[in-house]
Amino acid sequence: MNSLLPFFDPIRGVSMPGLIFKMILAVIFGGLIGLERGHKHRAAGSRTYMIVCLGAALTIILSQYESSLVLGPWHEISEMLGRKVDVTRYAEKVVSGIGFIGAGTIIVTGRQEIKGLTTAAGLWTSACMGLAIGSGYYECAILAFILILFTTVVLEKFSAWVVARARNMDLYIEFEKMENLGEIINTIKSMDIQIFDVDIQREKQSNGVTIGAVISSRLPKKETHSHVMSKISKFDFVTVVDEI
Numbered sequence: 001m002n003s004l005l006p007f008f009d010p011i012r013g014v015s016m017p018g019l020i021f022k023m024i025l026a027v028i029f030g031g032l033i034g035l036e037r038g039h040k041h042r043a044a045g046s047r048t049y050m051i052v053c054l055g056a057a058l059t060i061i062l063s064q065y066e067s068s069l070v071l072g073p074w075h076e077i078s079e080m081l082g083r084k085v086d087v088t089r090y091a092e093k094v095v096s097g098i099g100f101i102g103a104g105t106i107i108v109t110g111r112q113e114i115k116g117l118t119t120a121a122g123l124w125t126s127a128c129m130g131l132a133i134g135s136g137y138y139e140c141a142i143l144a145f146i147l148i149l150f151t152t153v154v155l156e157k158f159s160a161w162v163v164a165r166a167r168n169m170d171l172y173i174e175f176e177k178m179e180n181l182g183e184i185i186n187t188i189k190s191m192d193i194q195i196f197d198v199d200i201q202r203e204k205q206s207n208g209v210t211i212g213a214v215i216s217s218r219l220p221k222k223e224t225h226s227h228v229m230s231k232i233s234k235f236d237f238v239t240v241v242d243e244i
Contacts, residue, residue, distance in 0.1 A: 004139045012136030014065050026057035026133045029145045030126050052123055053130035056094050060134025091131050098127040122152060167219050173232060174212045174240035181213060184232060191228065194218045
């Protein structure tokens, strides 16, 4: 089968130039994808992605190396013992095993939000990209790298743009006393914002009981999300304001 990028052909195998190129490419691609997650202070950052992608690449390199030994210097011994090499078994373990690492980045917050799904998915895909690099399928790895960055950077910015202009808004607000809730609601209503629901939560903290409320609302066209959050955060008794 003819390769799409034939100039990569000399470094697709298990030669030393190919080994060096694969390992460096895995570190670079994995690290660049991890930079976006690290910038957002996620559980898995640039170094984690580097290690995962490099480790995945190494498993495929090891598979190729073992296969070359069995088909080369060890051919007679392997024929005599009836041993065959399945070069896919390492990749199978990587794809299934990386799920344990990804699961560790997923958490459920006190507000019943699920965080870390994008990081976990990015780790798993980064591992698959490393497998492609290790196998020498550079065309696939480059395309995967471009698409991963597109989904994690470009699409996330587009999603944030859409959310910022959406009329519906869910706010999580923490404040000192239950009496403060009335003032918060009155302030929101003074901006011609329609309130659908108010869910009150209490959490025991080391310094006392924190009162939180999730307020579901619909904004008028003239109002922006940032202005609403800025106005509520000016209260001295408000400790946390976050859009969920």
